[in-house]
Amino acid sequence: MKISVLTLFPHMFAGPMGESIIGRAVDNNLLELNLMNIRDYTKNKHKKVDDYPYGGGAGMVMQADPIFNALESIDTKNSRIIYMTPKGKVFNQDLAIEFSKEEHLVFLCGHYEGVDQRVIDHWVTDEVSIGDYVLTGGELPAMVMIDSIARMIPGVLGQKVSYMDESIYSGLLEYPHYTRPSEYRGMLVPEVLLSGNHKKIEQWRMDKSLEITREKRPDLYKKYKKL
Numbered sequence: 001m002k003i004s005v006l007t008l009f010p011h012m013f014a015g016p017m018g019e020s021i022i023g024r025a026v027d028n029n030l031l032e033l034n035l036m037n038i039r040d041y042t043k044n045k046h047k048k049v050d051d052y053p054y055g056g057g058a059g060m061v062m063q064a065d066p067i068f069n070a071l072e073s074i075d076t077k078n079s080r081i082i083y084m085t086p087k088g089k090v091f092n093q094d095l096a097i098e099f100s101k102e103e104h105l106v107f108l109c110g111h112y113e114g115v116d117q118r119v120i121d122h123w124v125t126d127e128v129s130i131g132d133y134v135l136t137g138g139e140l141p142a143m144v145m146i147d148s149i150a151r152m153i154p155g156v157l158g159q160k161v162s163y164m165d166e167s168i169y170s171g172l173l174e175y176p177h178y179t180r181p182s183e184y185r186g187m188l189v190p191e192v193l194l195s196g197n198h199k200k201i202e203q204w205r206m207d208k209s210l211e212i213t214r215e216k217r218p219d220l221y222k223k224y225k226k227l
């Protein structure tokens with residue numbers, strides 16, 4: 001999968017997108033990450049990317065021209081162009097699954113008051129929010145989405161790890177995990193997990209998943225029970 005990101009702050013992606021599972025996915029060419037600095041696509045000598053809003057009011061608006069130039073410099077055929085915005089559809093696992101099937105995703109990160117509406121009208125296929133709160137820029141939301149989408153690309157997670165068994169995707173919240181030692185400061189690992197009896201372990205995990213989901217997310221529990 002290829003992901004292009006249009007941002008004024010490409011260096012923000014270096015850490016989160018360069019480490020651990022996502023970093024390895026990039027190193028192993030499972031994910032191609034194309035970071036584009038919108039400022040590089042300005043035609044004015046001061047590399048100005050924003051201006052005052054027509055009609056007045058506080059804050060600055062990102063201008064259309066550098067963003068149009070940046071988008072015209074890449075192949076956007078067969079691409080979803082996603083504008084990160086609190087006005088968008090709220091991101092969830094179903095949307096992550098849908099986006100993970102695409103060939104090319106383009107993330108447009110806003111800043112200040114956001115981007116000139118003509119960019120959205122002309123280019124954007126999806127307006128997406130990561131939740132009902134306002135952040136200073138679209139970079140963190142884009143990284144949240146890229147992380148959750150990229151881990152579903154075949155080969156990105158280790159062979160034994162399946163995202164399908166995890167919380168939300170499975171329809172339930174996941175059971176608790178324990179690792180060595182079996183006793184820590186007097187706290188014991190549940191006996192069944194040490195038994196080697198896979199059938200019983202599976203049953204225990206399912207019971208715990210149901211119990212935790214019913215307690216913490218009654219909405220998910222009801223939905224799961226109806227299936």
Ligand SMILES: C[S@@+](CC[C@H](N)C(=O)[O-])C[C@H]1O[C@@H](n2cnc3c(N)ncnc32)[C@H](O)[C@@H]1O
Pocket residue numbers: 083084085086087108109110111112113114115128129130131132133134135136137138139141
């Ligand atoms: C300060 S916000 C602009 C908010 C905008 N004036 C409004 O009221 O809808 C600056 C940028 O941060 C990003 N952003 C902020 N909150 C977000 C959220 N919850 N989800 C996705 N992007 C967000 C968007 O790219 C937005 O253009």
